[in-house]
Amino acid sequence: MRKPVYDLAGAVADIPDGATIMIGGFGGAGAPVELVHALIDQGARELTVVNNNAGNGAVGLAALIRERRVRKMICSFPRSADSSVFQELYAEGALQLELVPQGTLAERIRAGGAGIPAFFTRTSVGTPLAKGKEEREFDGQRYVMERWLKADYALVKARRADAYGNLLYNMTARNFAPLMCMAAATTIVQASEIVEPGGIDPEAVVTPGIFVNRLVEVRAPAQEERLVAEGVRYP
Amino acid sequence: MSIDTKVKKLTRQQMAWRAAQDIADGSYVNLGIGLPELVARCVPPGRHVTYHTENGLLGFGERPPAGEEDPDLVNAGKKPVTLLPGAALFHHSDSFAMIRGGHLDLSILGAFQVAQNGDLANWQAGEDAVPAVGGAMDLVSGVKQVFVLTEHTTRDGKPKLVDACSYALTGAGVVSRVFTDLAVVDIRDGHFVVLEIVDGLDLAGLQAVTGAPLHTDGTPGVLQAP
Numbered sequence: 034m035r036k037p038v039y040d041l042a043g044a045v046a047d048i049p050d051g052a053t054i055m056i057g058g059f060g061g062a063g064a065p066v067e068l069v070h071a072l073i074d075q076g077a078r079e080l081t082v083v084n085n086n087a088g089n090g091a092v093g094l095a096a097l098i099r100e101r102r103v104r105k106m107i108c109s110f111p112r113s114a115d116s117s118v119f120q121e122l123y124a125e126g127a128l129q130l131e132l133v134p135q136g137t138l139a140e141r142i143r144a145g146g147a148g149i150p151a152f153f154t155r156t157s158v159g160t161p162l163a164k165g166k167e168e169r170e171f172d173g174q175r176y177v178m179e180r181w182l183k184a185d186y187a188l189v190k191a192r193r194a195d196a197y198g199n200l201l202y203n204m205t206a207r208n209f210a211p212l213m214c215m216a217a218a219t220t221i222v223q224a225s226e227i228v229e230p231g232g233i234d235p236e237a238v239v240t241p242g243i244f245v246n247r248l249v250e251v252r253a254p255a256q257e258e259r260l261v262a263e264g265v266r267y268p
Numbered sequence: 269m270s271i272d273t274k275v276k277k278l279t280r281q282q283m284a285w286r287a288a289q290d291i292a293d294g295s296y297v298n299l300g301i302g303l304p305e306l307v308a309r310c311v312p313p314g315r316h317v318t319y320h321t322e323n324g325l326l327g328f329g330e331r332p333p334a335g336e337e338d339p340d341l342v343n344a345g346k347k348p349v350t351l352l353p354g355a356a357l358f359h360h361s362d363s364f365a366m367i368r369g370g371h372l373d374l375s376i377l378g379a380f381q382v383a384q385n386g387d388l389a390n391w392q393a394g395e396d397a398v399p400a401v402g403g404a405m406d407l408v409s410g411v412k413q414v415f416v417l418t419e420h421t422t423r424d425g426k427p428k429l430v431d432a433c434s435y436a437l438t439g440a441g442v443v444s445r446v447f448t449d450l451a452v453v454d455i456r457d458g459h460f461v462v463l464e465i466v467d468g469l470d471l472a473g474l475q476a477v478t479g480a481p482l483h484t485d486g487t488p489g490v491l492q493a494p
Contacts (some may be wrong), residue, residue, distance in 0.1 A: 038354075059323040059324075059342075059346075059360075060342070061322065061339055062339060062340050062341075062342055062346075063340070065414030109400070109401055109402050109403070110400045110401065110402040111398055111399075111400055111402035112397070112398050114344075119398070120398050123398055124398075130398075130399075132399050132400070132401055133401075134324075134401050134402075134403065134404075134405040134406050135322060135360075135364065135401070135402050135403040135406060136360075136364030136367055136368050136403060136405075136406030136410070137358035137405075137406070139359075139361045139363070139364050140361060140364065140368075142361075143361040153370070154368060154409075154471040155409040155410065156368060156405045156406045156410070157405050157409075157411045158409065158439075158440065159387075159437055159439065160403065160436060160437045160439065160440075161392075161406060161436045161437075162405065165464055203340045204325075204338060204339060204340040204351075204357060205321075205323045205324050205325050205341055205357065206340040207324055207357060207358070207359050208323050208324050208359065208360050209359070209360045210359070211361075212359060212360060212361050222415065239359070244374040248357040255341075256339045256340075258339045259339070
């Protein structure tokens with residue numbers, strides 16, 4: 034099925050206040066900067082955001098946080114050299130943080146997309162991050178129960194999409210995106226190019242189009258690290 | 269406690285070299301951010317080691333020359349890397365299946381504290397900083413063998429090898445060997461067992477900067493590195 038192609042503003046127009054949004058990217062690699070900026074322009078507030086990190090500099094996710102649109106971050110690593118926006122608002126108590134080990138975060142998202150409400154993992158057993166969670170023993174090992182993670186929307190960046198929503202990514206910019214595409218009710222993809230069906234080798238498809246709902250073509254996407262290095266601030 | 273100037277403390281480079289000697293040929297290895305990253309350059313010639321990074325890449329190599337960096341091709345420390353022939357790219361769930369499913373042979377990580385029972389604390393020092401865990405808890409609970417590479421004491425001279433961790437744990441009973449600037453120490457049955465000590469320091473001297481009883485299994489060797 035052909036997926037509707039939107040402009041940036043149209044793609045995010047219906048995101049309501051209070052939505053849970055998964056945003057692809059590992060640091061700047063895979064960060065859908067243009068979609069996040071469109072979301073800032075759109076104005077939705079009280080958002081819960083799932084991302085590995087918590088933004089860099091004064092663009093993208095960091096700008097969304099700085100504009101006080103985010104109520105809660107679910108992430109594994111909110112600290113970096115350029116993450117002062119998150120740190121300030123967190124210190125101020127303006128932002129909740131749910132800290133999740135990176136592999137557990139990935140698996141919770143995958144589980145959300147695969148219809149698996151909970152799973153057990155060794156990760157975090159015996160640590161403060163296991164506090165309050167159900168534990169069980171299997172074959173003599175202790176495991177912690179983790180719940181699935183689902184979202185209302187996912188915003189991800191791809192290198193190439195075909196009109197049916199099949200996706201290819203670029204290098205390590207893939208990271209969480211294929212999982213997030215599965216776990217969101219509405220997945221919005223910005224791709225550097227949208228080609229006709231057949232323009233991606235079926236053997237090479239990374240995200241099958243069934244997981245994708247909306248496409249936006251962003252031909253020369255900004256790279257978050259470059260914007261941060263140049264001191265760009267959005268808006 | 270300060271260390272005598274006669275003691276031939278290892279530099280960070282030498283510490284990395286020593287740890288690299290214990291990586292077996294054919295291993296799949298994940299190196300933590302910072303000091304452990306130096307290990308890759310010190311693996312003895314002839315051993316083929318494949319490096320894994322959490323953000324979805326197996327088989328990466330050195331940083332590319334200036335001007336050829338690709339911000340979409342980075343390691344877990346967000347530093348630019350290169351693809352070696354035979355490299356593979358994959359998403360985060362596959363990447364952590366490699367970690368959590370026990371497919372990686374070795375992880376070398378830094379530490380705030382290591383306890384004699386193998387407990388590791390390396391993600392949260394105190395309550396005031398913003399907590400950040402990344403993939404450390406997954407690595408220590410899933411990778412077959414976990415080595416720690418760290419200075420023997422903190423900057424203000426407190427032991428990092430302790431009887432019990434006072435900082436929040438990354439994992440319980442997960443570390444098997446510790447490489448420091450003063451010694452190589454195994455963790456066996458809830459004890460620190462000293463394998464090697466640097467020149468100019470004896471067991472009593474090492475004990476004085478260690479927070480738990482040291483044991484030996486024969487006379488410790490001399491820890492030296494080029």
